[in-house]
Amino acid sequence: MPEIHGNLPLQNLGVLPGLAQFFSAHRCQAYLVGGCVRDAVLGLTPKDLDVAVPADPHVLGRDLAQVLGAAFVALSPEHGVARIVVPASVSAPRLTIDLSNFSGSIEADLARRDFTINALALPRSHWLSEDWRDGLLDPFQGRQDLARKQVKAVARDIYQQDPGRLLRTVRVAARLRFKIAPETARLAQQEAPRIAAVSGERLRDEFLAILAGDGAHAQLEILDRLDLLCRIVPELAHTKGVTQPKAHHYWDVWGHLLHAVAAAEAVTGGHQNSAIYSMVPWTPELQAYFQQEVCDGHQRRTVLKLAALFHDIAKPQTKGPDATGRIRFLGHSELGAEMASRRLAALRVSSRGISMVRAMIEEHLRPFQMRQGAEMPTPRAVYRYFRDLGDVAVDTLYLSMADYLAAKGPELSLERWAGHARMIGHILQGSAPVPGPAQPQRLVDGGQLMRYLNLSPGPQVGRLLELIAEAQAVGEISTQAEALALAARALRESSTQSQE
Numbered sequence: 001m002p003e004i005h006g007n008l009p010l011q012n013l014g015v016l017p018g019l020a021q022f023f024s025a026h027r028c029q030a031y032l033v034g035g036c037v038r039d040a041v042l043g044l045t046p047k048d049l050d051v052a053v054p055a056d057p058h059v060l061g062r063d064l065a066q067v068l069g070a071a072f073v074a075l076s077p078e079h080g081v082a083r084i085v086v087p088a089s090v091s092a093p094r095l096t097i098d099l100s101n102f103s104g105s106i107e108a109d110l111a112r113r114d115f116t117i118n119a120l121a122l123p124r125s126h127w128l129s130e131d132w133r134d135g136l137l138d139p140f141q142g143r144q145d146l147a148r149k150q151v152k153a154v155a156r157d158i159y160q161q162d163p164g165r166l167l168r169t170v171r172v173a174a175r176l177r178f179k180i181a182p183e184t185a186r187l188a189q190q191e192a193p194r195i196a197a198v199s200g201e202r203l204r205d206e207f208l209a210i211l212a213g214d215g216a217h218a219q220l221e222i223l224d225r226l227d228l229l230c231r232i233v234p235e236l237a238h239t240k241g242v243t244q245p246k247a248h249h250y251w252d253v254w255g256h257l258l259h260a261v262a263a264a265e266a267v268t269g270g271h272q273n274s275a276i277y278s279m280v281p282w283t284p285e286l287q288a289y290f291q292q293e294v295c296d297g298h299q300r301r302t303v304l305k306l307a308a309l310f311h312d313i314a315k316p317q318t319k320g321p322d323a324t325g326r327i328r329f330l331g332h333s334e335l336g337a338e339m340a341s342r343r344l345a346a347l348r349v350s351s352r353g354i355s356m357v358r359a360m361i362e363e364h365l366r367p368f369q370m371r372q373g374a375e376m377p378t379p380r381a382v383y384r385y386f387r388d389l390g391d392v393a394v395d396t397l398y399l400s401m402a403d404y405l406a407a408k409g410p411e412l413s414l415e416r417w418a419g420h421a422r423m424i425g426h427i428l429q430g431s432a433p434v435p436g437p438a439q440p441q442r443l444v445d446g447g448q449l450m451r452y453l454n455l456s457p458g459p460q461v462g463r464l465l466e467l468i469a470e471a472q473a474v475g476e477i478s479t480q481a482e483a484l485a486l487a488a489r490a491l492r493e494s495s496t497q498s499q500e
Contacts, residue, residue: 057099249409295353
């Protein structure tokens with residue numbers, strides 16, 4: 001079998017000698033197992049370590065945490081798992097060490113693992129050795145599968161033991177850029193109904209992790225081929241075969257949604273060597289913006305891809321002819337926001353994540369609607385856009401671009417796309433700094449307004465203040481006197497209209 005890499009990247013971890021010394025002093029055999037050994041064979045330095053011990057991991061873990069100056073977490077007492085979190089330092093990033101108990105032989109423990117490439121173990125005696133490969137335990141030929149770049153099940157009952165592994169199969173393959181072994185893919189497809197037994201929280205974590213990676217479109221297609229995607233998001237099944245008007249490429253709603261995910265990934269990927277994506281407005285500030293962690297440990301970019309997957313989810317339910325006979329999807333944004341909210345709640349997505357996706361879906365057509373013919377959106381329209389969308393105003397602009405690209409597909413006109421991208425850039429210029437509109441100093445406050453117009457507290461005061469803020473934002477007024485005059489005029493007009 002060909003060698004993959006020569007050196008042991010685990011030796012790059014400064015904590016490893018201390019770990020070896022600790023277990024030696026406690027006369028405890030210990031094995032590095034699973035993903036950290038796999039990554040070492042691949043030449044990668046892991047961020048986490050998994051250590052299997054034939055002893056109580058909670059007793060050992062508390063002592064180890066004290067020795068390392070780390071935090072101890074009783075991660076899963078009932079399953080014999082403990083976690084030690086080593087804080088970051090100037091010379092090393094944060095490191096997580098999971099201790100797990102095994103009884104019997106280490107080979108029997110490896111037989112209970114998911115994939116052959118994770119059923120690897122390295123005994124303590126070889127952790128710091130130059131010839132560490134001589135000590136590698138590999139009872140299921142995991143190194144061969146690493147060389148073949150494939151994810152293969154250790155046994156046929158791995159999904160019966162833990163149905164959550166169905167999604168993990170796809171996630172691990174995507175992360176490593178491996179293929180799924182054909183027999184394992186067939187087994188996963190056969191066992192797909194077991195996904196119903198997986199908790200919403202675990203589905204959320206695995207699904208969002210898949211969506212967060214590059215090439216999410218391809219991974220969604222793999223999930224579908226394994227009969228998993230529409231079990232996780234049943235609403236997607238109804239989008240298959242739903243045709244769209246000629247303004248769209250020939251893809252049905254299903255194809256459009258998956259291509260929208262790919263486009264959302266691309267438009268937030270920075271300027272690329274591409275005539276299409278070089279037109280996307282992009283700055284270091286926008287890059288940092290989409291890298292913000294906002295939902296269940298995931299970035300805005302991932303939440304945008306989630307919104308892209310759901311943005312037209314209600315088109316099957318709203319498809320029909322209008323008064324002229326033209327096929328429309330009236331109300332699909334509003335209904336789609338409701339449907340997405342319900343599904344994401346079932347997947348235990350955080351309330352912030354749900355509200356972000358909901359708002360993006362509700363307003364995903366608005367950037368298209370802001371433009372009047374060849375004219376760019378007015379300052380007033382831009383102000384109202386950022387006022388109404390708030391935290392997801394910028395995100396929705398990028399969803400709009402993804403939607404546009406996924407609608408046109410290979411029939412995209414570069415000239416028209418350039419016009420759309422310029423419009424998005426024009427709207428973005430109305431928000432400085434990202435992510436929201438500029439907030440100039442207020443010309444008047446509620447108290448001043450009530451005293452000047454002899455008003456009592458109430459909704460009318462808030463409406464007048466918003467009218468003043470909007471006029472100030474678009475440059476129509478700039479002084480307190482102009483603000484008060486505008487409010488007085490609006491009050492008179494309102495009073496006249498109420499009398500008519």
